[in-house]
Amino acid sequence: MRIGELSHRTGVPVATIKYYLREGLLPPGEATGRNQAVYGEDHARRLRLARALITVGGLSVAAAREVLEALAAPDRSTYNALAVAHTTVTRHERDPAVPEEARERAAERVRRLIAEQGWQLPPDLPAARTLTDTLATMEHLGNHSFAARLDRFAAASELVAAADVDCVDEVRGSAEAMAETMVVGTVLGDAALAALRRLAQQDAARRRYAPAARDGDTDGDCPQPGAAAGDAPAG
Incomplete structure (x- = not known):
């Protein structure tokens, strides 16, 4: 297919496709002439994935x-x-204002958590560094509640991780499909899980x-997120 058809099939503008080609996100098509190339289904699949990783992930x-x-x-x-x-998804900036002592305490808390959970992990994982720096920053801000409940968050994370692996098992037999499913579940799943957490937070806060809701009023007096107090209801 020509680049115009590739754009039509995937919903990605031609200008974006050309940009992805220049940036190496998409392999070149098969040349058919000067400034002309054709693309296959593999290009369409990779283009959709690249677009999703950037726009949603x-x-x-x-x-x-x-x-x-x-x-x-190949391997x-x-x-x-x-x-x-x-x-790629756990890169972050360390706050230089956070005292090193707080960072050391957070690192010890993370090491203890990993040991208590029985997680068999390689040393110095990016996610462990991110968790350490985040806990240290929370302590620096005077917030100790999250760290005090870290075991509960870890238990919930284990349930999520098990579901992630179950998704990969559904495509077992194809190394390419398994790897792609794991990556999509990790990158796009982070966005989905953040949204699910906010939905659950809203419900937990409401409860x-x-x-208490008045008879016939399912929303009670709880304002919806983004609505200022005193705003008139829509409709």
């Missing part, structure tokens, strides 16, 4: 390229692809803090 172009290269590697494996995905 929030990855930079460089990070998306790393993930796609890992998926295209790809589900575990190696996951490692690349974790590296605990909202005034």
Whole structure:
């Protein structure tokens, strides 16, 4: 298919496709003449994936390229692809204002958590560093509640991780499909899980803090997120 048809099939504008080609997110098509090329179904699948990693997953172009290269590697494996995905999605900036003592306490808390959970993990994982820096920052801000309940968050995370692996098992037999499923579940799943958490938070807050609903009023007096107090209801 020509680039115009590729654009039509995937919903990605031609200008974006050309940009992805220049940035190495998409392999070149088969040349058929000067400035002319044709593309196949593999291009369409990779284009959709690249677009999703960037627009929904929030990855930079460089990070998306790393993930796609890992998926295209001849020796790809589900575990190696996951490692690349974790590296790209857990990059963060350390706050230099956080005291090193707080960081050391947080690092010890993370090591203890991993041991208590019985997780068999390689040393110095990016996610462990992110968790350490986040806990240290929370302590620096005077917030100790999250760390005090870290075991509960870890238990919930184990349920999520088990569901992630179940998704991969559904495509067992194809190394390419397994690796891609794990990466999509990791990168796009982060966005979905953040949304699910916010939905659950809203419901939990309503149950605990909202005034009792009046008869026939399912929402009670609890304002919806984004609505200012005193706003008139829509409709």
